[in-house]
Amino acid sequence: MTGWDFAIVAIFLAYALRAGLRERGTASQNLEEYFLAGRSLPGWKAGLSMAATQFAADTPLLVTGIVATVGIFGLWRLWVYALAFLLMGFLLAPSWRRVGVLTDAELTEIRYGHMAASFLRGIKAIYFGTVINCTVLAMVLLAATRLAEPFLLWNQWLSPEVFGGLVNLVEWAGVPFTVDGLDSEQIWVRSANNLLSIGAIVGVTLFYSTTGGLRSVVETDLVQLAIGLLASAAFAWVVVNQIGGLSELSLQIQDKFSPAAGYGLTGNEILGFTPFDAKEVTLFVLLVYGFQWLLQMNADGTGYLAQRSMACRSDHDARVASVVFTVVQVLLRSLIWLPLALGLLLVFPPSGEWGTPQFIAAREWTFVQGIDELLPAGVKGLMLAGMLAALASTVDTHLNWGASYWTNDLFRRFLCEGWLKRSPSDRALVWVARGSNVLIILLALAILPWLSSIQTAWQVSLLLGAGMGVVLVLRWIWWRITAWGELACILASLVAAPLLLAADWDDASRLLLMGVGSGCIGILVSLLTGPEESDRLQMFFRRAQPPGFWGPVAKKAKLTESEGVCQMWRALLAMGLTAFSIFCLLTGMGSWMVGSPAPSWMPWRELWIGGLLLVGVLLCPIWITLGFVNRQEKE
Numbered sequence: 073m074t075g076w077d078f079a080i081v082a083i084f085l086a087y088a089l090r091a092g093l094r095e096r097g098t099a100s101q102n103l104e105e106y107f108l109a110g111r112s113l114p115g116w117k118a119g120l121s122m123a124a125t126q127f128a129a130d131t132p133l134l135v136t137g138i139v140a141t142v143g144i145f146g147l148w149r150l151w152v153y154a155l156a157f158l159l160m161g162f163l164l165a166p167s168w169r170r171v172g173v174l175t176d177a178e179l180t181e182i183r184y185g186h187m188a189a190s191f192l193r194g195i196k197a198i199y200f201g202t203v204i205n206c207t208v209l210a211m212v213l214l215a216a217t218r219l220a221e222p223f224l225l226w227n228q229w230l231s232p233e234v235f236g237g238l239v240n241l242v243e244w245a246g247v248p249f250t251v252d253g254l255d256s257e258q259i260w261v262r263s264a265n266n267l268l269s270i271g272a273i274v275g276v277t278l279f280y281s282t283t284g285g286l287r288s289v290v291e292t293d294l295v296q297l298a299i300g301l302l303a304s305a306a307f308a309w310v311v312v313n314q315i316g317g318l319s320e321l322s323l324q325i326q327d328k329f330s331p332a333a334g335y336g337l338t339g340n341e342i343l344g345f346t347p348f349d350a351k352e353v354t355l356f357v358l359l360v361y362g363f364q365w366l367l368q369m370n371a372d373g374t375g376y377l378a379q380r381s382m383a384c385r386s387d388h389d390a391r392v393a394s395v396v397f398t399v400v401q402v403l404l405r406s407l408i409w410l411p412l413a414l415g416l417l418l419v420f421p422p423s424g425e426w427g428t429p430q431f432i433a434a435r436e437w438t439f440v441q442g443i444d445e446l447l448p449a450g451v452k453g454l455m456l457a458g459m460l461a462a463l464a465s466t467v468d469t470h471l472n473w474g475a476s477y478w479t480n481d482l483f484r485r486f487l488c489e490g491w492l493k494r495s496p497s498d499r500a501l502v503w504v505a506r507g508s509n510v511l512i513i514l515l516a517l518a519i520l521p522w523l524s525s526i527q528t529a530w531q532v533s534l535l536l537g538a539g540m541g542v543v544l545v546l547r548w549i550w551w552r553i554t555a556w557g558e559l560a561c562i563l564a565s566l567v568a569a570p571l572l573l574a575a576d577w578d579d580a581s582r583l584l585l586m587g588v589g590s591g592c593i594g595i596l597v598s599l600l601t602g603p604e605e606s607d608r609l610q611m612f613f614r615r616a617q618p619p620g621f622w623g624p625v626a627k628k629a630k631l632t633e634s635e636g637v638c639q640m641w642r643a644l645l646a647m648g649l650t651a652f653s654i655f656c657l658l659t660g661m662g663s664w665m666v667g668s669p670a671p672s673w674m675p676w677r678e679l680w681i682g683g684l685l686l687v688g689v690l691l692c693p694i695w696i697t698l699g700f701v702n703r704q705e706k707e
Contacts, residue, residue, distance in 0.1 A: 115392025161394020201477025303458030322667025371541030539590020549620025
């Protein structure tokens with residue numbers, strides 16, 4: 073790296089630190105200012121902040137690995153989450169905002185009654201805020217080690233005495249912080265380098281996120297997203313130019329990965345957007361792809377998605393946020409990363425046994441290898457700053473979100489109000505929130521050495537959260553769901569996850585079995601233990617005004633259910649049309665860009681692409697009217 077590269081990185085770090093200092097006074101006032109920015113965010117800003125969080129330093133490595141091992145069709149496992157994003161915005165965000173909670177765990181004691189609700193609140197604060205959150209953070213930090221290793225060479229910059237002491241400490245601990253299987257030489261030197269790099273990156277992120285709260289997180293997210301998209305576009309241009317341009321991309325893929333080449337995938341299987349060209353796609357796999365967005369813990373927005381929606385200044389802004397987020401996340405970002413991932417497959421030809429964990433890790437590594445070997449000075453600094461920004465935007469959100477559970481639920485609800493029988497001051501709560509950030513990052517670092525590849529870690533995190541989504545969505549739209557039903561889902565996930573991981577099954581089978589099994593258990597337990605107390609349900613119905621099937625509750629509350637049912641179907645229709653429009657635009661533009669084949673039943677590729685683009689564009693005024701214009705007039 074040259075001086076220009078380091079200068080670009082230094083400018084970004086200086087901006088991030090300044091953002092934290094600028095917002096520290098406002099964030100220190102109370103938890104609502106610290107965790108929800110005073111519920112003042114405009115929709116576009118909240119949406120871009122969510123997109124920055126999802127950009128992540130690990131995601132481009134994950135995409136690179138998926139394209140090399142499954143093909144473009146495998147990315148539908150990421151793209152289908154658009155349905156969850158839009159469900160959150162069109163259907164559930166208004167209810168999240170009306171409830172006025174800080175965390176999903178706090179919601180449980182408003183939605184449910186009895187001791188089960190309090191128990192569920194504590195379990196969620198630990199399970200979501202610690203187990204799931206720290207696992208995701210560890211996955212992001214794993215990407216940081218991949219990113220930092222070729223560039224941040226502390227062994228060349230520090231004195232031998234200082235660096236040697238750290239090497240001895242890491243070797244004594246026996247915990248390697250490096251890419252296993254790529255290069256066995258000097259493993260402890262590289263581990264010490266990575267540990268220092270993670271410490272420096274996390275230190276800056278901790279500073280601005282703990283001092284400025286959500287406001288500083290969002291302000292830095294906007295810059296981080298801009299840098300990340302610009303840098304990724306520049307990287308894609310360099311890689312595609314290396315192979316002769318977009319026109320050569322599909323030709324070389326088809327040539328080098330012909331059936332006779334003996335690779336795990338053929339050219340059509342790599343380039344295909346549809347299941348007609350994908351490798352060994354069955355109806356079972358399609359079911360997993362189609363319902364994966366519902367079989368996960370964020371199906372109803374639980375986590376930072378709900379946090380951003382609750383931080384919006386109005387219901388309209390919350391809907392805007394979900395659409396902005398989906399367009400940037402699914403459409404714009406993918407159109408940049410697709411040619412990049414395919415180009416890296418050509419520039420760095422695969423080696424080793426296809427599909428093994430070592431092969432996946434090696435293919436993920438090619439993203440960092442391309443930055444190191446292909447990018448000129450200046451562009452390399454921009455890309456490194458973009459990746460550090462993506463890393464920071466994910467880390468700061470997960471720290472802020474995890475700290476909200478620890479502070480609002482564990483410390484205030486159970487320690488202070490439950491055990492000590494006193495209410496903590498706003499100032500004390502903010503300082504507990506800041507300390508929680510440090511503890512959460514330390515736990516994530518402890519998990520990090522146990523992760524083999526980003527794709528593997530992502531699949532494990534999906535399995536841990538699978539099965540929760542169905543019940544979490546149903547608790548908003550159906551009055552019969554109980555706290556015991558949610559507890560049963562969590563328990564089923566904890567018991568089944570290690571058993572499913574030990575079984576010799578594919579990931580799709582594990583995920584679908586976990587999702588269907590846990591969801592059915594949750595519904596059955598809810599029916600056997602419910603319903604919740606009538607007074608509790610009426611209070612929640614008046615407060616949240618949830619959509620869906622609340623007939624008996626609405627009748628007792630002397631309110632009408634019909635409006636909520638109509639609202640639910642209208643929102644679901646807007647969600648479906650918006651997602652279909654974006655998916656059509658993605659498939660049409662992506663197929664044109666990378667030379668993907670049309671389905672076998674479509675004889676003319678140009679007609680296929682043109683039809684997709686036309687449908688995608690024509691649907692836009694329909695879902696805009698359905699989801700925004702009519703709703704805006706009603707509000």
